[in-house]
Amino acid sequence: MFSDSVIDKAMVQAYLETEYRVFGNAPFTLKIGISSPALAALHKAHRVTSSAYITACNPFSQVFDEVDNVKRQKAFAGELQTQPLVFIDGIGQHPSNKWCGEPSFLVLGLSLEAAKALGVANEQNAIVWCGPDAVPQLILLR
Numbered sequence: 001m002f003s004d005s006v007i008d009k010a011m012v013q014a015y016l017e018t019e020y021r022v023f024g025n026a027p028f029t030l031k032i033g034i035s036s037p038a039l040a041a042l043h044k045a046h047r048v049t050s051s052a053y054i055t056a057c058n059p060f061s062q063v064f065d066e067v068d069n070v071k072r073q074k075a076f077a078g079e080l081q082t083q084p085l086v087f088i089d090g091i092g093q094h095p096s097n098k099w100c101g102e103p104s105f106l107v108l109g110l111s112l113e114a115a116k117a118l119g120v121a122n123e124q125n126a127i128v129w130c131g132p133d134a135v136p137q138l139i140l141l142r
Contacts, residue, residue: 005140007125011061014094015126015138020053022106024088030106030128030136040134046086048108049132052115055092055104059123060142063100073103076122085109116141 005012020030028038030053043049056076057069064072080087086108093101110118112129119127119141128136 006142007061007140011125012138012140014099018092018094020090020092020104020106020128020136022053022088022090030130032128032136032138035133035135036130037134039130039136042108043130043132043134046108050110050112050115051106051108051130052110052112052118053090053092053104053106053128053130053136054115054118054122055102055124056122057102057104061125069103072122076105080105080107112139115139 016032022028022030026038028036030036030039039051043051056072058064087105090104090106091101092104107115107118115127115129116139119139125142126138126140129139130136
């Protein structure tokens with residue numbers, strides 16, 4: 001499925017296992033390949049059919065210090081605020097806790113192509129995209 005990617009298979013596996021937590025009024029967790037009734041309800045409430053979970057932290061999965069990651073995430077938030085998009089804070093965390101959690105955003109109403117473009121612009125290996133079925137999919141960008 002991901003055989004033509006330049007991303008290390010162990011890294012892809014880690015992305016697949018990560019818990020993508022969404023904060024806000026009714027927090028929930030997204031897991032790759034598992035339908036999310038909470039996400040489906042959020043889509044319905046905001047009258048969208050898709051969303052993407054994206055971070056600006058740790059470009060290409062290279063560990064940056066907290067100061068740099070905070071700057072990157074703030075710049076990303078600023079960019080999102082210039083568009084008519086709703087986004088909710090979250091954190092992506094592998095259950096082993098060996099990798100620090102990455103502050104992220106669930107951005108509502110993004111098409112797959114727009115989500116990929118944001119991931120590429122923020123130098124990410126992958127994003128999580130969810131369509132009308134509210135099943136999170138790992139989308140590799142490299």
